[in-house]
Amino acid sequence: MKFRSAIHVNGFLVLLAWLVLTVLLGGGAILGFVAAKQNDNVPALIGAVIATVLVVVLLLAATGLTTVNPNEAKVVQFFGRYVGSVSTPGFYSVLPLTDRKSISLRVRNFETQKLKVNDADGNPVEIATVVVYRVVDSFKAAFAVDDYEEYVATQSEAAVRHLATTHPYDAHDDDRTSLRDGAEVAEELTVELRDRTDLAGIEVIEARITHLAYAPEIAQAMLVRQQASQVVAARAQIVEGAVGMVGLALERLAQQGMVELDEERKASMVSNLLVVLCGDRPTQPVVNAGSLY
Numbered sequence: 564m565k566f567r568s569a570i571h572v573n574g575f576l577v578l579l580a581w582l583v584l585t586v587l588l589g590g591g592a593i594l595g596f597v598a599a600k601q602n603d604n605v606p607a608l609i610g611a612v613i614a615t616v617l618v619v620v621l622l623l624a625a626t627g628l629t630t631v632n633p634n635e636a637k638v639v640q641f642f643g644r645y646v647g648s649v650s651t652p653g654f655y656s657v658l659p660l661t662d663r664k665s666i667s668l669r670v671r672n673f674e675t676q677k678l679k680v681n682d683a684d685g686n687p688v689e690i691a692t693v694v695v696y697r698v699v700d701s702f703k704a705a706f707a708v709d710d711y712e713e714y715v716a717t718q719s720e721a722a723v724r725h726l727a728t729t730h731p732y733d734a735h736d737d738d739r740t741s742l743r744d745g746a747e748v749a750e751e752l753t754v755e756l757r758d759r760t761d762l763a764g765i766e767v768i769e770a771r772i773t774h775l776a777y778a779p780e781i782a783q784a785m786l787v788r789q790q791a792s793q794v795v796a797a798r799a800q801i802v803e804g805a806v807g808m809v810g811l812a813l814e815r816l817a818q819q820g821m822v823e824l825d826e827e828r829k830a831s832m833v834s835n836l837l838v839v840l841c842g843d844r845p846t847q848p849v850v851n852a853g854s855l856y
Contacts, residue, residue, distance in 0.1 A: 566702040566764075569639040569647025574628050574654035581624055588617040627659040636701035638664040648701045666701040670768065673712075675719050677774055680727040682742065687778035690727050690742070692770055694719045694756060700764025708763045718759040719770070726752050732777065742775055809836045 631637050631652050639646040640662045649655060650668070657663070674693045682688050696715060698704045704711040727742065734741035742748055749771045756767040813829065 564645055564702070564706075566700050567647045569637075569649050569657055571649050571655040571657045574630075574656045577624055577628065577656040581621060584617050584621055588621070623659040624656065627656045627661065628654070629657060629663050630654050632665075634668045636666045636668055636698075638666055638701050638705045640664070645702065645706065650701065664705055666698055666704050668698050668701070670695060670697045673715060673719060674773065675716070675723055678720060678723055678727070679778060680724050682727055683729055683731045686732055687780070688727060688732050688742070689774065689776050689778055690723060690772060691774035692719065692723050692752065693773050694770045695768040696756075696760065696765050697768065698764055699766045703762065703764030711763045711765060714763050715760055715765055719756060722752060722755045722759060722770075725755070732775070742772065745772065748772060805836070809833050812836065 629637055629649070631649050631654075633652045635652070636648050636650040637657075638648050639657050641658055641660065646658055646661060648666075649657065672693060672695055675691050677689045677691045679687060679689055694715065698711065708714045726748065730740055730742050730748065732742050734744075740747050740751075749769070752770040752772075753767055756770050760767055809832075813832070
């Protein structure tokens with residue numbers, strides 16, 4: 564079975580017909596009462612039959628009246644059999660003697676708890692996500708799973724755990740995607756959740772990581788490691804810039820012919836410039852008051 568639209572008519576038309584039948588019922592009752600007073604049994608019997616039939620029809624018609632709110636679907640069942648769904652907001656009359664279950668079609672947010680898992684490098688991390696979803700198939704949401712909200716929650720936690728175990732917290736190689744790469748990880752998590760929740764008639768609109776941190780027992784050690792990596796990266800950039808500046812200085816001196824330096828003096832000049840440019844403390848210059856040699 565799959566989703567289909569249930570047969571439904573305008574509820575106000577049914578109410579109007581109900582009022583007409585009520586008038587006929589009242590007329591039949593009056594006719595029977597008058598005939599009974601005149602000892603005319605045939606009209607009384609006919610009036611009683613008409614009144615009885617109309618009462619049954621009115622009661623049956625009343626059981627089919629239902630209201631569908633905006634962003635809501637009514638799943639209609641007739642003695643356990645799926646009849647269809649009504650998703651258009653309004654006041655309707657459906658098949659009498661049916662059960663109607665409301666399924667919300669509104670966009671919902673679900674935030675997972677902080678899960679403690681090991682990343683791809685084996686480091687324990689804490690991770691949490693928020694999932695934005697909505698029901699697009701009321702039949703699947705009502706009958707494919709026991710509770711679609713609980714199903715989304717369980718599948719979200721499973722997807723987050725799988726995501727955390729397949730990516731490292733920090734990628735030290737350029738060809739690896741880390742959990743800190745927000746856009747790529749969010750897209751991967753969204754695609755996986757869509758595949759997992761399609762069975763329940765759920766459309767996952769977006770899934771993003773809201774909390775990501777190392778577990779407390781290794782957080783301090785990893786902080787030191789991150790700081791060391793940043794220091795090394797900064798030093799590497801400083802050295803690269805210093806080498807370029809030294810090369811530029813030697814090239815400009817040679818072009819302008821300001822001074823001629825042998826290889827030993829060039830090496831000494833390079834050493835001094837690198838110390839000045841790469842040092843983390845202010846240097847103290849030494850002024851040479853004599854000759855160059």
